Amino acid sequence: MERIICAPSQYSQGQHLIEKLASYYKKIGNQSAYIIVDSFINQTYHDMIIKSFEVSHTPYTLTVFGKECCMEEIQLHVHAHTLNAYDVVIGIGGGKTLDTAKAVAHFLHLPVIILPTSVSSDAPCSQISAIYTADGCFDYYLQLGTNPNMVIVDTSLIIQAPIRLFVAGMGDALSTYYESYACYQSGACSQVGGTITKAALALSKLALDTLLEDGYAAKCAIEKKVDSPAVNNIIEANTYLSGVGFENCGLALAHATANALSKLPTSTVSLHGEKVAFGTLLQIILEQRPKSEVQSIIGFCCTVGLPTTLTALGVQEEQLHTLIPLILEEPGIKNMPFSITSDMLYDALISLIH
Ligand SMILES: NC(=O)c1ccc[n+]([C@@H]2O[C@H](COP(=O)([O-])OP(=O)(O)OC[C@H]3O[C@@H](n4cnc5c(N)ncnc54)[C@H](O)[C@@H]3O)[C@@H](O)[C@H]2O)c1
Numbered sequence: 001m002e003r004i005i006c007a008p009s010q011y012s013q014g015q016h017l018i019e020k021l022a023s024y025y026k027k028i029g030n031q032s033a034y035i036i037v038d039s040f041i042n043q044t045y046h047d048m049i050i051k052s053f054e055v056s057h058t059p060y061t062l063t064v065f066g067k068e069c070c071m072e073e074i075q076l077h078v079h080a081h082t083l084n085a086y087d088v089v090i091g092i093g094g095g096k097t098l099d100t101a102k103a104v105a106h107f108l109h110l111p112v113i114i115l116p117t118s119v120s121s122d123a124p125c126s127q128i129s130a131i132y133t134a135d136g137c138f139d140y141y142l143q144l145g146t147n148p149n150m151v152i153v154d155t156s157l158i159i160q161a162p163i164r165l166f167v168a169g170m171g172d173a174l175s176t177y178y179e180s181y182a183c184y185q186s187g188a189c190s191q192v193g194g195t196i197t198k199a200a201l202a203l204s205k206l207a208l209d210t211l212l213e214d215g216y217a218a219k220c221a222i223e224k225k226v227d228s229p230a231v232n233n234i235i236e237a238n239t240y241l242s243g244v245g246f247e248n249c250g251l252a253l254a255h256a257t258a259n260a261l262s263k264l265p266t267s268t269v270s271l272h273g274e275k276v277a278f279g280t281l282l283q284i285i286l287e288q289r290p291k292s293e294v295q296s297i298i299g300f301c302c303t304v305g306l307p308t309t310l311t312a313l314g315v316q317e318e319q320l321h322t323l324i325p326l327i328l329e330e331p332g333i334k335n336m337p338f339s340i341t342s343d344m345l346y347d348a349l350i351s352l353i354h
């Protein structure tokens, strides 16, 4: 199998980039942009989003994202594209809006520009969309075949977003190196369909190193809504290092756990990245990593405010008999370099109840 690494064609990170959105669009489009915006973001930043289009007389249509990245929502936008009206899709919002925009662009064979308004997940840079059922259960990963054409990260918006989203993104990024390394050890095929490059593994490791080095300082700065080098490093780690790292290596037990947790009725209590942080703990415990390493990851989670127990995720002990089979049926399990049994999961999960 060939070694493959894929990434967005352009990644830009800086302040007030949303004010230049039309000029980014004009680099790849010359007809009309189809903009899908998270509803909260539309209420808060509507004028800012459309300003550059209005000022430069650039045609666009703005539409508000529903609630879920599900096929029903995606079809709604695909059918809005009549008579080849648009030539670029733009997604603005959290992971679900971005995954929807990427899927819509995929079905319409159009380029896509992604503008994350929080760094809560790995969604911006990847060439997959996480598809859920209309009522919010994880369904499957839709392979899009190409990464977004542009990922534009406006740090001024990210800093204003709720701190919980920023921290959840650290949770999503925390798993990247461990899952990448598991995939590397098991010889798994990466999310982009190749074997793992040294470059991708290095990006994953850099994501973890950056979190451990700058995570706490960044969280403190975000609490005060101030920009700082640590904040910028974490924004890059959450979005680019982790995003490009994970998909060019692969997912394993941490995401299998997060996806399984999303199928429990209590799943809405926690964000994706919070579930992934917990899944990371479960993975490194089952990997029998040194106690000091497990303790340092637990310590990191505690200092930044990521959940380290099932109780914190709203999951009760009685739900383990439902959760364990759900974890075992996730495809990521096969990417672990050793087999995982129900008993192994039970013992590790019980140690993480409270
Ligand atoms: N495609 C991928 O590669 C990939 C990778 C990781 C996660 N995901 C998916 O991403 C999703 C998780 O992303 P998410 O946590 O961003 O979910 P989300 O899109 O539901 O956003 C969470 C909340 O944050 C709000 N929000 C966003 N920006 C804000 C801002 N600046 N200020 C205030 N509120 C803001 C949204 O309105 C929403 O209510 C899941 O569906 C997950 O499966 C996809």
Ligand SMILES: [Zn+2]
Binding pocket: 121, 122, 172, 255, 272, 276
């Ligand atoms: Zn994730």
